[in-house]
Amino acid sequence: MAFNGTWKIDKNENYEKFMEAMGVNMMKRKLGAHDNLKITIQQDGNKFTVTESSNFRTIDIEFTLGVNFDYSLADGTELTGSWNMEGNKLVGTFTRKDNGKVLKAYREVIGNELVQTYIYEGVEAKRIFKR
Numbered sequence: 001m002a003f004n005g006t007w008k009i010d011k012n013e014n015y016e017k018f019m020e021a022m023g024v025n026m027m028k029r030k031l032g033a034h035d036n037l038k039i040t041i042q043q044d045g046n047k048f049t050v051t052e053s054s055n056f057r058t059i060d061i062e063f064t065l066g067v068n069f070d071y072s073l074a075d076g077t078e079l080t081g082s083w084n085m086e087g088n089k090l091v092g093t094f095t096r097k098d099n100g101k102v103l104k105a106y107r108e109v110i111g112n113e114l115v116q117t118y119i120y121e122g123v124e125a126k127r128i129f130k131r
Contacts, residue, residue: 001043002088002109003041003043003048003090003107003109003114004041004042004043005040005041005131006038006039006040006131007038007039007040007041007114007129007130007131008036008037008038008129008130008131009035009036009037009038009127009128009129010113010128010129010130011127011128012033012125012126012127012128013125013126013127013128014123014124014125014126015032015033015125015126015127016029016030016032016033017123017125018118018120018123018124018125019032019033019075019125020123021120021121021122021123022073022075022077022103022120023077024075028075031055031056032074032075034055035054035055035056035074036054036055037052037053037054037127037129038052038053038054039051039052039053039114039129040053041114046064046065046066047062047063047064047065048061048062048063048064048065048083049061049062050062050063054074056074057074059072063082063083065082065083065084065085066082066083066084067082068080068081068082069081069082071094077096077098078096078097078098079094079095079096079097079103080094080095080097081093081094081095081103083105088108088109089106089107089108090105090106090107090108091104091105091106092104092105092106092107093105101120101121102120103118103119103120104118104119104120105117105118105119106118112130112131113128113129113130114128114129114130114131115127115128115129116128116129
């Protein structure tokens, strides 16, 4: 259960370019890059409870590995998809409801960091969190 705990954003890599590819306007990109995101993850077998808290919203997400669910990004983009475990990595495949394009997301614990990688339309970004 390496994911369990509270993780606070430490740094972003290419996150503004990723948000631009996602169609997020410039004002929201600037705010999003400094959202002070904190993620609390609790894993119980195949079930996860995740609380995302930022300057903009707090949202609770519950999901079971391999089971589709709906999710809304902070900018309002609606997605549907699922998370799966591949080795020690959470792999998410989500489809945008507005245009049918796929967003891939990865979460893995490397040392004392939670690394979230996003790939959309060939643009890759990382958000790195510390406990």
